[in-house]
Amino acid sequence: KKKAKIAAKTASKQVKSAAVLGAGIMGGGIAYQSASKGIPVVMKDINTAALDLGISEAIKILNKGVQLGKVTPEKMAKVVASITPTLDYTTLQHVDFVVEAVVENPKVKDSVLQEVEKAIGSDAILASNTSTISIDKLATNLQHPEKFCGMHFFNPVHKMPLVEVIRGSQTSDDTIATTVAYASAMGKSAIVVKDCPGFFVNRVLFPYFRAFSQLLNDGADFRQLDKVMAAFGWPMGPAYLLDVVGIDTSFHCVDVLASGYPERMSALADDAIEKLYQAKKFGQKSGSGFYTYT
């Protein structure tokens, strides 16, 4: 009975316009996905080069669709036109929903979230695409933690069906309902999960990455391990997947998880991921990581 009462009071709102903060691998992908499902999106970054890259990634995906006959040139033009790149917050005033997808650094996210909260309307929902950082931790300095939650997409956004919606201790039922509805409107399957470092998927995935880097410390070869995991039936091995995710992002994720679960996961110490990070070999996005990309 109590459940039915709560359900009756919960209302999802239709998201008609959105914004994405950060035009990187994830921000660019989320902006494309929203625009391709007819929900226009403002894409905000701190530099023009990143915005150009975000738009060109969307164009790449759409071009492939046109070549395969799945997307018409008219639809392509419409989708591209509904992504508005920007370097400032003023255009965010009228959007219904904001997804923060800047670097996986708690300090940077904290200041970006506080800045954006001042720039958006009082009804707008703010969600973070953080991979690992606790939603309650990110909500600490927000004025409206009830309008804040996690919305964790996977990479590449246009191909991966799952979205984790993370409920912080102060997140309202309406915020969760609207976020799930927005994920569905974007063609995704949402699961609602409790808040903790790493949520569900990365609590499973990162111990696997950690075991992989420990095997490398023991003298294993990353190419061989990738081949073995492919033979095991996984779509790609751990080294290639780390390059796709981004070595910098993975480095920060291990950091958050090792402090969240010190008894289960050791911090990086002189291992392959840390060495690549220090050498600024961030994976596919920087042209080299475990592998080299041209």
Ligand code: NAD
């Ligand atoms: P990325 O390095 O590709 O992009 C980050 C972008 O944020 C860059 O374009 C950078 O210029 C921009 N940025 C930095 N500071 C900013 C600011 N103050 N305002 C606006 N933009 C700013 O990183 P990414 O892989 O897209 O990751 C973004 C977020 O998504 C992280 O929290 C990450 O953990 C999460 N995530 C990543 C993956 C993945 O596979 N890469 C998957 C799921 C979630």
